[in-house]
Each structure stands twice: as C-alpha cells, then as structure tokens.
Amino acid sequence: MTIGLHHFISLAVVLFAVGFFGVLMRRNTLIIYMCLELMLVASTLALVAFSRYNGSPEGNIFVFFILTVAAAEVAVGLAIIVALFRRRKTVQVGELNALKN
Amino acid sequence: MPANFLFYALSTVTLAAALGVVLNKNAVASALSFFVCLCGVAALFVMLDAYLPAFLLILVYAGAVVALFLFIIMLLDMGGGDRKPLKKTTAAAALITAALLAAGVVSVLSRGKFSTEPPVPIPAGSLFTDLKLYGAKLFTTYMLPVQLVGFLLLIAMLGVIVLSKKQGEDKKP
Structure with a gap:
C-alpha cells in the first residue's frame, strides 16, 4: 500500500485536533498560543499535501504567505502577552477576568 | 517500502x-x-x-x-x-470536543473521493524543484500579495515596538 493523499490529510486533521485539545485544556496563555501555532502548521501540512497530489504548485506559494503572516502574528501576540504580564502579573487565563460581570 | x-x-x-x-x-x-x-x-x-x-x-x-x-x-x-492542577472534567470535556472536531472533519472528508494513487512524478523545470521559477512567480503573478505581506510585517514590527514600550515612559524627561 502506497502513501496516498488521505494519509497526509488524516495526519493533518489529527495534528489540528491535538492543537485544538491543547487550546481548550491548558490555562497558560503561552501554551495556548503554542497550540494555536500547532493548528496553523497542521493546516499548512494539508495545503502542501493537496498541492503535491494535484500537481499544482500554487499551494506551496500559499504556504510561503501563511508562514510570513504567522511570523508577524507570533511577534504581535507575544508582545501582547508580555504587556499583559506587566500589567496583571499573571498569564493564567483563569485569573484574567477583568471583563467578567 | x-x-x-x-x-x-x-x-x-x-x-x-x-x-x-x-x-x-x-x-x-x-x-x-x-x-x-x-x-x-x-x-x-x-x-x-x-x-x-x-x-x-x-x-x-x-x-x-x-x-x-x-x-x-x-x-x-x-x-x-x-500552577493549579487541572480538573478531570475540564480535561475530559476538552478531549471529547477535540475528538468531535476530528470526527466531523473526517466525516466531511470521507464524502469526497481521494485518489489512493501515488502522486504524479514532477516534470523537470517545475515550480517544485526550480527555485528560480518560484521567485519569478512570486514577483509576477503574486506581486501584490508580496507587497501586502511586506507592509504587514512592517506594521507588526511597529505594533510590537508600541506594545513593548514601558507605560508612562513619555512623561519622564
């Protein structure tokens, strides 16, 4: 049995689900952010697999743009987390309840 | 294999x-x-x-x-x-939700028809192998996205500088 498209797509789906699980379960903002990145990488893997198996290289170019946007997103997100830590002295989502009530 | x-x-x-x-x-x-x-x-x-x-x-x-x-x-x-240990119910709920997500995506995907064949071999001089063609494509067909992404990176850089400045720094001499 050769490795087909569905192998790669299944792996991407499971990877995405693992990242989603982490986002729901963890309470540390940094770990949640890492899991978000994991979901993004999983979607990238699906895109590359579709691109290869359809023989159209456009997907690879999309991956290039996704990586660039993800890099910008990580920089801004981590700066927000650091600013939050300076102000509230915590990064646990349970304690960040200023909007509650 | x-x-x-x-x-x-x-x-x-x-x-x-x-x-x-x-x-x-x-x-x-x-x-x-x-x-x-x-x-x-x-x-x-x-x-x-x-x-x-x-x-x-x-x-x-x-x-x-x-x-x-x-x-x-x-x-x-x-x-x-x-710091605090996780509640069992939280972990279980998260696990079930993630499993449901995976099952949903898989059920949608299984409607479609995936070819189980190995991929077509890449012709020589394709975008996959030739970096020069990749660059040429980026600077012709995808010129506008490249420019936009450049602006996005610039704006992100400015945003990070503004965000990480200390609060009330401007008031001091």
Whole structure:
C-alpha cells in the first residue's frame, strides 16, 4: 500500500485536533498560543499535501504567505502577552477576568 | 517500502511531539516538543517535494518562533507552567470536543473521493524543484500579495515596538 493523499490529510486533521485539545485544556496563555501555532502548521501540512497530489504548485506559494503572516502574528501576540504580564502579573487565563460581570 | 516506513515513523514522531506540547507540565519542555514537532512536519514537507516550505518552516518557525517562545518563557519566569492542577472534567470535556472536531472533519472528508494513487512524478523545470521559477512567480503573478505581506510585517514590527514600550515612559524627561 502506497502513501496516498488521505494519509497526509488524516495526519493533518489529527495534528489540528491535538492543537485544538491543547487550546481548550491548558490555562497558560503561552501554551495556548503554542497550540494555536500547532493548528496553523497542521493546516499548512494539508495545503502542501493537496498541492503535491494535484500537481499544482500554487499551494506551496500559499504556504510561503501563511508562514510570513504567522511570523508577524507570533511577534504581535507575544508582545501582547508580555504587556499583559506587566500589567496583571499573571498569564493564567483563569485569573484574567477583568471583563467578567 | 521505505517511503511507507518513513511516513509512519515521521508521523509518529510528529504526533508524539504534538502531544508533548499539550501535556507537558513544564513550559520549556512544551516549547522543545514544539520544536521537534516542527522538524517532523518539515520532514513531511520534504517527502511531499516541498523543499522551500520545509526550509522556511525550519528557518522561521523552528528558528525564530521557538526561540521567541523560549525567551518569553524565561522573561516571564514561569517554568512551572500551570500552577493549579487541572480538573478531570475540564480535561475530559476538552478531549471529547477535540475528538468531535476530528470526527466531523473526517466525516466531511470521507464524502469526497481521494485518489489512493501515488502522486504524479514532477516534470523537470517545475515550480517544485526550480527555485528560480518560484521567485519569478512570486514577483509576477503574486506581486501584490508580496507587497501586502511586506507592509504587514512592517506594521507588526511597529505594533510590537508600541506594545513593548514601558507605560508612562513619555512623561519622564
């Protein structure tokens, strides 16, 4: 049995689900952010697999743009987390309840 | 077949590392698991003949992003990760939701018809193998997105500078 498209797509789906699980379960903002990145990488893997198996290289170019946007997103997100830590002295989502009530 | 073995080995390593990111108590260990996971995904990219994305993934993600995460973990001094232990119900609910998500996507995908054939061999001088063609395409067909992404990076840089400035710094002489 050769490795087909569905192998790669299944792996991407499971990877995405693992990242989603982490986002729901963890309470540390940094770990949640890492899991978000994991979901993004999983979607990238699906895109590359579709691109290869359809023989159209456009997907690879999309991956290039996704990586660039993800890099910008990580920089801004981590700066927000650091600013939050300076102000509230915590990064646990349970304690960040200023909007509650 | 060696390609089969390679795929299964790489996907096992990647998934184990992804679970390591989620389940590790220590934030630094999570970041290092993330690094291993990214290396696994990059190797899978190489299996899919996407050499440039694999290289960029290692360079941008495994190089810059993981280093940034490690810096922030050290800066915030939270090697311990979560302070309070997790509630069992929270973990169970998260697991069930993630499983439902995966089942939903799989059920949608299984309606479609995936060819189980090996991919068509790449013709020589295709975008997959030729970096020159890749660059030419980026600067002709995808010129506008390249410009927009450049602006986006500039704006992100400015945003990070503004965000990480100390509060009330302007008032001091």
